[in-house]
Amino acid sequence: MIAELGHLALTLALAAALVQSVLPMVGAARGDAALMGSARATAILQAGLSGFAFAALVNAFAVSDFSVVNVYENSHTLKPMIFKIAAAWGSHEGSLLLWVLILALFGAGVAILGAGVPERLRARTLAVQAWIAVGFLTFLLLTSNPFDRLDPAPLEGTDLNPLLQHVGLALHPPLLYLGYVGLSIVFSFAVAALIEGRVDPAWARWVRPWTLAAWVFLTGGIALGSWWAYSELGWGGWWFWDPVENVSFMPWLAATALLHSAIVTEKRDAFKSWTILLAILAFSLSLFGTFIVRSGLLTSVHAFAVDPERGIYILGLLVVAIGGSLALFAVRAPAMEPGGLFRPISREGGLLMNNLVLGTMTGTVLFGTLYPLVLEGITGEQISVGAPYFDATFVPLMLVLAVFMGLGPLLPWKRADLAGALARLRVVAVLVLAVMAVVWWWRTDGPVLGLVAVGVATWLIGASLAEWAGRVKLFADPGAALRRARSLPRAAHGMMLAHVGVGVLILGATASTAWKEEALAFAAPGTSVEVAGYTVTMTDRVRVDGPNWIADRGVLSVSRGGEAIGDLTAERRFYPAANRWTTESGILRRGFSDLYVTVTEAVNEDAAGGARVLRAVYEPWVNLLWIGSAMLVVGGALSLSDRRLRVGAPRRAAPARGAMPAE
Structure with missing residues (x-):
């Protein structure tokens, strides 16, 4: 009976999503407050119904109800309870239900917490979010119903894949999906802004907390998956450049670029087209990953290589979502004003270079993931693209990015003195040379790139700490440094911690690879x-x-x-x-x-x-990987708790002459 109620809740959630996808959009076009206000109620209702459906599925696993096909195929009475519950999202159907739930929760989050967002923008954002929900709810109900019954009910289940019966994989999918699907709300904000015809610093302020929240969850999910692979698969590696790993990594790279681009849009009213495009691409890469994993194109230890017909359905969603949003972007982007001017040597210039490198890194991973599939489709030849390709392409780009990450925060907005910024890092440069000399003496048999990577990681750690120390005047006035540190925005502490975390992670990745x-x-x-x-x-x-x-x-x-x-x-x-x-x-x-x-x-x-x-x-040093990852998560969470992000955005200014007209 509970399973049938869960199925009914999913059907009602689809109905709520259909209403939410139409009425608020009509209301925004007509200026009808009642229709726009319906978005809030339907978003919360959709989240409640999706939550009930998911709870019904978890209950079926907890009580070992083998009359439910999904439970029969993925559970067993002797399995520990934690893995019975985790099996609810360990299957294709259950993972999609979790996807739908998180999609609805982020929509409800904007409905509840987005009081400062203009009514029209909020209504359009929630309507776009509902469009995505309609696509996935329809897919779930028509092709992947998690509540299908067996009659007669078997006495025992066939158990979950043993590799997935690990605490890391019990927590990895929810965290990963909170990141994956969390990017949907950023996508919805971007499409709503394009429909409205206005992107400004206030919009960037509203988008940043949601981007940061998704990024934190995605970082934690990827790190947990890496730890699972290291401890469970028995090969002693923490990253294999498996295509399924890659399709979670690409949205992370795009979201990282989006975070930095949104800062420039908020502070300097620049990079508006770039920020909108990154918001679209970040979620598009999440959808692309969903298609790749569920279409049967890939086989992997943690892929859902299932019915290709399901993949065709997701491909249709992919074409509509990505094609439609990019077409809208092509129409609207030329009318966006460029915003504040800046010189190449400036913080804006550093962040632009940061985004260009991150974009190139994303393209590198995308090419390495798709090339074997394209080649097989054209010639029938099967090849794999692994570590040698990524070591030769991705790793050097990562080191270039780390150099800019260390220098960028020291540059002021608009224009900067590069020589002056480098002069502040003289001590850091000496430290880099000293560390490289010690490592060369310790391991003379290692690769040269490993030695360079250690030097770059030391540069990033030292430069990040030096920038933070300069802001609190740690050496100029040590007595008042603690007071200044307390008065700094939490985002400043979070940025420093996250940048240091990247340096620590590079150290761990380098040593555990080069000197194993x-x-x-x-x-x-x-x-x-x-x-x-x-x-x-x-x-x-x-x-x-x-x-x-x-x-x-x-x-x-x-x-x-x-x-x-x-x-x-x-x-x-x-x-x-x-x-x-x-x-x-x-x-x-x-x-x-x-x-x-x-x-x-x-x-x-x-x-x-x-x-x-x-x-x-x-x-050697492999635990620096998990320490660095934890620093990234904590740094992101610390930034998210910054009062400037919690209190919301300031009221929008009147449109400037020549700006795109609001509808």
Whole structure:
């Protein structure tokens, strides 16, 4: 009965979205306050109905209602409750329902929190948001109903993919979707502004908090997915340039550019066309990722490679949403006034360069993701584009971006003295050379690009801290520095923390890639393997029974120089219901570095005498990846809490002569 109520709630949510997509737009065109006001009520109603439907699906998983097809195909009675609940968004249908819910929640957020937004702009924004909701609700109800029934109901389910039964994957999709789908409201603001014919600093102020919120969630989701891949997949890597990873990374790059572009629009009334275009592209890339993952074009450990007919439907949505918004942009953009003038050497110039590099990085990832698909479609030849391509193209661009990130905040608006800004960073330059010398002495066998990356990361960290120290006059007047730090806007602290986080992340990515060491050996109890000065010894092999799995566990001891350091366990788990094996790694943390150990089956167990393969990997500084990611999230959240973003935008000024007329 609850499943039927959930289905009914989805149907009513579609009806509410249809009303929301039409009446507010008509009201905005006619100046009818009652019709425009209906957007608020219908947005909140749609969110409530979508929330009820999602709760009904979660309940079906929690009670193991195998009469629901989705539950039968993705759950099992012996599975721990956290993974039963997580399975609600671990399937194609459930993940789309989560998408619809978050879409409705962001619309309701604007309806409730957007009191300072002009009534016409808010009505149009919520109507555009409802257009997107209508597309996905229709898709959900017609092709991917999460409440389809089985009759008779099976006694047991077939279980969720064991690789997804991990705490990282329990939290990763909701965070990722809050970022992915959160960009929809920025897209809606952009399309509404184009329809209205006006983009100004007040509009940018309204858009920035929503962009920042989506960016924070997307950052957290990508970082959590990377940590899951590192700890669960058993290969010791944290990023594989998998196409499914790429389609989440591209919206993040576009959203990062949008954040910086919106600052210029707000502060200097410039970059208006660029900001609108980035708002459209960021969400368009999210839609593109949804199409790629669900169309069957890609197969991946965390892809929903399903019915291609569903992909055709999403492709239609993609064409309408992206094609329609870009066509509107093409018509309206030429009438946008350029805004404030600035010299190339200025903060505006630095942010422009920042956006150009980020745009190039996005294009690089897009090309590397699409090229194999296009080539296969034309010639039938199957190839993969992996780390060598991205190391040669993306990594140098990332280092160029980091250089500009360190210098840009030191430049004033409109015009700047480059020599003066560089003079303030003399100490940082000396620090960079010193760090590079130490790293070269420590690891003379590493690649030159790794040494350069360490220097660039040090530059970014040092320059960001120097800019912050200059603002609070830390060295000129230490006694009053704390008071000045307290009076600084939270966004200033957040920017510094996020920029330092990028530098820390680059350090972790560089060291764990350039100076990783590993060793392999056939291992039975009593055998050892040495890596990076550590000795890993298998002391025992035992069978362990879990709630819905059976494990072959290797018990390991770690020593260095004859001194015991710690113990580890690494497992091969078998999930009977899913008839699949997984590798559970053992990780011993040593400061910022990890000793990463897996025990896997031999290719030919008879030839190996029943032994397992023991793989030990030394991952230097790898934990800086998670520390840097956390700094990005905290920095973004700190900026989001800034009073200037919480109190809303100032009242709009009257249109300037020659500006696009409002409808």
